[in-house]
Amino acid sequence: TMEVKRRTAKSLISKLGSVSEQARIAALCELRLLTKTDPEIRPVIADEGAIPYIADTLYFSEALVQENAAATLLNLSISCRDALMSTPGVLDALSHALSYHTLHHPAAVQAAAATVYSLVVDENFRSMVGSKRDILYALVDIIRNPQSPNRSVKDALKALFGISLHPMNRATMVELGAVEVLFGLVVKAGRVGLVEDATAVIAQLASAQESLVTFRRVSGVRVLVDLIDPGTGSSLRIKENAVSGLLNLVQFGGEVVAKVIREV
Known part of the structure; x- marks a missing residue:
């Protein structure tokens, strides 16, 4: 029953504040499992005040603690976006988890990036998340770093895509070097499966007035035209993203961009 769930949640949350590290970790592991397997308990856990405790736990240095905290926030974000976004300190x-991605366990970084994506699925939160420059910078940096695991890059790309759906966020992303980093990923193409996600973000950024200069600097038009070429063996999704990017560039860059495309 819901009463049993409420009692369980209360008991576990009280242990999150325990002086015993073992008790805290055990409670966190249990909360992670419950929030994964039981959608009904998610709002109960949020209502009982767990979110500030779990968010604080992301600052702990132990990998197991970080990973469980990030995964629990991710699970809660599926059903309780409002509760997460209205809790001070969550973003x-x-x-923090994203910015120190080279020091933190990859699973914690991936869950943090996936949580950001989950939050911006709700268009009402895209502006608030996008106003956190440090989050955007960290996501771009994860993609920039050649040591980042593929899964971390994929989760960062998805988060950036969700953020880029809000037009006002695109200028900040361009300013933080997203265009260069994304094209760098596409051109290297060593990371199979990531090009589709990268071109999806590129297509959004192509509609930002600020991106025109940067696209020119990285020969963006040529890269996108090449992706459409049947000889490159791009997937249908990559081709669709490339076409969408070129159309956005022409729409916002006018005849100057159209001329560049014709020359290519």
């Missing part, structure tokens, strides 16, 4: 905690 800062996610930013």
